Amino acid sequence: AEMERTFIAIKPDGVQRGLISEIVSRFERKGYKLVAIKLIVPSKEFAQKHYHDLKERPFFDGLCDFLSSGPVLAMVWEGEGVIKYGRKLIGATDPQKSEPGTIRGDLAVVVGRNIIHGSDGPETAEDEIALWFEPKELVSYTNNAEKWIYG
Ligand code: DAT
Numbered sequence: 001a002e003m004e005r006t007f008i009a010i011k012p013d014g015v016q017r018g019l020i021s022e023i024v025s026r027f028e029r030k031g032y033k034l035v036a037i038k039l040i041v042p043s044k045e046f047a048q049k050h051y052h053d054l055k056e057r058p059f060f061d062g063l064c065d066f067l068s069s070g071p072v073l074a075m076v077w078e079g080e081g082v083i084k085y086g087r088k089l090i091g092a093t094d095p096q097k098s099e100p101g102t103i104r105g106d107l108a109v110v111v112g113r114n115i116i117h118g119s120d121g122p123e124t125a126e127d128e129i130a131l132w133f134e135p136k137e138l139v140s141y142t143n144n145a146e147k148w149i150y151g
């Protein structure tokens with residue numbers, strides 16, 4: 001496998017509920033590397049860009065209102081297989097269907113307040129990272145635990 005990067009965001013419900021440290025720690029303890037992080041309140045127009053693939057869905061307007069309703073913790077995480085496995089850590093879109101042990105399974109109840117976003121593939125990861133972050137905000141550094149995580 002190759003090092004890859006994914007875009008992960010804690011939505012306004014997760015921030016307001018005090019779940020930042022819980023969620024960040026799951027990615028951190030797994031062994032993924034934090035490359036960028038910032039707290040921002042996205043505009044509705046920005047939320048519409050982020051969710052542009054869903055613009056025909058009936059919940060699109062409410063979803064964009066919700067994402068822009070408060071602070072979002074935007075992050076980039078790096079690691080082998082992090083795009084796909086990050087989605088596994090997050091769990092199914094509808095928390096009613098998320099397995100226990102996943103972030104949504106353990107910490108959320110309904111689909112409209114499912115606390116976290118994660119890129120669903122390599123192309124969306126690249127697009128979402130470029131939408132949310134300037135290249136200079138992606139921090140280049142050596143994680144000294146890496147040789148213990150990857151061997
Ligand atoms: P995911 O966030 O798991 O990638 P998605 O990309 O299909 O899911 O949808 C984006 C968000 O839209 C999702 O996290 C919550 C909301 N959403 C999805 N399906 C919904 C529905 N049927 N009703 C209300 N909100 C929905």
Ligand code: MG
Nearest residue numbers: 117118119120
């Ligand atoms: Mg999605």
